[in-house]
Amino acid sequence: MQREIPILYNPSTFLHRPQWEIFNGERKPHQDTPQRAQVILEELSHCGFADIQVSRANEILPIVSQVHDQDYLGFLDETSQLANRQATRDSDPNKAIYPTIHPYVSYARASNSISKRGQHVFDTYTPIMKNTYEVAVDSAGVAIAGAMLLRGGEPLVYSLNRPPGHHALKGMAGGMCYLNNTAIAASYLKAQEDKKIAILDIDIHHGNGTQDIYYEDPEVLVINIHVDPIFKFPHFTGYTDERGSCAGHGMNHNFPLPMGTNNQLYEETAAKALEIIRDFQPEYLLVSAGFDTHENDPIGAFKLTTPYYEELGRHIRGLDMPTLVVQEGGYATQNLGLNVVSFLKGLIRN
Numbered sequence: 001m002q003r004e005i006p007i008l009y010n011p012s013t014f015l016h017r018p019q020w021e022i023f024n025g026e027r028k029p030h031q032d033t034p035q036r037a038q039v040i041l042e043e044l045s046h047c048g049f050a051d052i053q054v055s056r057a058n059e060i061l062p063i064v065s066q067v068h069d070q071d072y073l074g075f076l077d078e079t080s081q082l083a084n085r086q087a088t089r090d091s092d093p094n095k096a097i098y099p100t101i102h103p104y105v106s107y108a109r110a111s112n113s114i115s116k117r118g119q120h121v122f123d124t125y126t127p128i129m130k131n132t133y134e135v136a137v138d139s140a141g142v143a144i145a146g147a148m149l150l151r152g153g154e155p156l157v158y159s160l161n162r163p164p165g166h167h168a169l170k171g172m173a174g175g176m177c178y179l180n181n182t183a184i185a186a187s188y189l190k191a192q193e194d195k196k197i198a199i200l201d202i203d204i205h206h207g208n209g210t211q212d213i214y215y216e217d218p219e220v221l222v223i224n225i226h227v228d229p230i231f232k233f234p235h236f237t238g239y240t241d242e243r244g245s246c247a248g249h250g251m252n253h254n255f256p257l258p259m260g261t262n263n264q265l266y267e268e269t270a271a272k273a274l275e276i277i278r279d280f281q282p283e284y285l286l287v288s289a290g291f292d293t294h295e296n297d298p299i300g301a302f303k304l305t306t307p308y309y310e311e312l313g314r315h316i317r318g319l320d321m322p323t324l325v326v327q328e329g330g331y332a333t334q335n336l337g338l339n340v341v342s343f344l345k346g347l348i349r350n
């Protein structure tokens with residue numbers, strides 16, 4: 001069966017090869033492997049998704065700059081260049097830069113490269129390497145290209161993003177994310193037409209970056225379904241009383257769920273989330289789609305099954321809104337490809 005929805009990616013994703021995360025002083029293999037993009041592409045093409053395109057968005061940086069601070073973008077660029085020089089000097093292509101000290105007073109100033117790392121990177125899971133800036137911009141470009149297709153009338157587009165984006169703040173990398181692809185795509189759509197947008201984040205981790213970027217925005221509804229942050233990353237946010245502030249009050253909704261959440265509890269929660277989106281009547285729906293909710297995910301906590309993603313996709317399809325699916329997490333590489341396929345099958349009009 002031919003499935004004609006546009007699938008967008010950028011081959012520079014394969015240059016992004018973080019080796020290690022640091023947890024509690026220990027070095028562990030990094031989870032965001034190039035194989036993740038590989039298995040998704042392979043399974044999509046194996047399952048008849050024929051319209052696989054390399055994204056060709058240009059003029060990406062002005063759109064990225066609507067979301068991210070200029071000094072943060074400069075930091076990412078300069079630090080990637082520094083990593084490149086150190087990689088050459090040490091003949092170590094995997095040279096990676098991590099923070100070591102974080103700001104500790106409100107009047108903190110970051111005046112050298114060591115303090116800037118702490119100012120602009122909030123954890124030790126998000127190393128900056130020689131290609132980081134370039135591949136992060138390319139990944140944002142994939143989501144922008146997807147938003148452009150949506151604007152051109154496509155009802156459904158899949159954006160294969162790696163690195164992912166939903167943990168990235170305006171001025172900080174974290175959670176393996178550098179630029180907030182979903183927030184950037186939303187910003188593009190908003191700037192073009194000043195239309196209402198809904199973001200549904202179904203990654204198992206709270207999308208702290210997306211929440212914060214749109215926290216005061218009355219035109220962007222942000223809904224997150226995730227594992228209760230008392231148990232898991234990103235720990236500090238994702239609680240139910242975070243409802244947005246100022247004009248955006250009431251436009252942010254968090255649905256934290258217990259460890260071990262199964263299809264049924266997830267489905268009941270998704271139904272509540274979809275009801276809020278339906279009431280809002282946005283012009284566009286952006287789904288931050290993480291598949292680390294799968295039962296086999298090595299860093300997950302839920303028990304969702306591969307066939308369930310099709311059901312979830314079908315329910316989202318029932319909203320009948322132009323939808324951009326932006327890839328976030330999902331680390332069970334044996335299952336990831338079929339999980340994406342299953343979700344997209346549910347979303348396709350038929």
Ligand code: Q9C
Pocket residue numbers: 023125164165166167175176177203205233290292299328329330
């Ligand atoms: N040992 C995304 O799914 N790792 N980011 C925690 C603790 C950080 C997840 C592991 C999880 C970040 C996009």
Ligand code: ZN
Pocket residue numbers: 203204205290292328329330
């Ligand atoms: Zn995640």
